[in-house]
Amino acid sequence: MMKLTKMRARFVEFIPDQLDDGVLYISERFRTCSHKCCCGCGEEVVTPLSPAEWSIRSEGDTISLWPSVGNWSYACMSHYIIRRNRVLWAPPLTERQIARVRQRDAAALKQLVAFANASKDEANATEPVLAIPRPLTTRTDNTKLGSIRKLVRRLFGSPGRSPTS
Numbered sequence: 001m002m003k004l005t006k007m008r009a010r011f012v013e014f015i016p017d018q019l020d021d022g023v024l025y026i027s028e029r030f031r032t033c034s035h036k037c038c039c040g041c042g043e044e045v046v047t048p049l050s051p052a053e054w055s056i057r058s059e060g061d062t063i064s065l066w067p068s069v070g071n072w073s074y075a076c077m078s079h080y081i082i083r084r085n086r087v088l089w090a091p092p093l094t095e096r097q098i099a100r101v102r103q104r105d106a107a108a109l110k111q112l113v114a115f116a117n118a119s120k121d122e123a124n125a126t127e128p129v130l131a132i133p134r135p136l137t138t139r140t141d142n143t144k145l146g147s148i149r150k151l152v153r154r155l156f157g158s159p160g161r162s163p164t165s
Contacts, residue, residue, distance in 0.1 A: 004038040004087050009063035019044060024063060024082060026056060037071055038087045039078040045069060052112040053105070059084065072098050 007024045015025050015034045024035045031049040033056065036042060047054040047065060057064045065082040068090050072079075079090040093101065 002040045003089065004040065007035065007038070007063070007082050007085055007087060009058070009085070024065065026063070033065060037074065037076060037078055038069075038080050038082075039071075039076045041074065041076040041078070043071065043074045043076070045071060050109075050112065052108040061085075070098065070101065 019036045026033050033047045062084040068081045070079045081088045
């Protein structure tokens with residue numbers, strides 16, 4: 001097995017059945033990315049795109065995926081970040097650290113769902129709202145709460161104004 005040091009992005013509507021080594025497949029429509037594990041083990045890695053999970057940033061011909069990819073359910077247990085098409089290998093985490101990361105991630109996802117549902121209920125109580133999603137690659141706020149707020153605004157509009165104004 002040879003560890004990868006570089007990735008390239010391929011924007012697709014549907015993730016293909018067969019993934020090529022060194023390619024990060026990005027489906028904005030389905031808000032997900034997939035790639036083969038960068039350690040060379042051949043496992044398929046899926047990273048859902050949302051403020052509570054992963055985000056991508058496209059800068060010219062380069063792509064970055066944040067936060068790190070921790071393949072702790074795979075035998076390789078690889079841990080890396082994809083930044084500007086480069087694979088940056090991160091140190092392994094202990095079982096205790098992995099458990100904390102999983103708890104934090106689950107709490108962030110639960111908070112996102114609760115916040116989105118509360119905002120949707122509030123919007124439905126006042127007036128119907130059309131959501132016009134923006135591309136995932138325009139995210140500028142790196143805080144999880146700020147990202148959650150942006151997602152809710154994008155999906156449901158800001159209170160007191162239409163999302164199309």
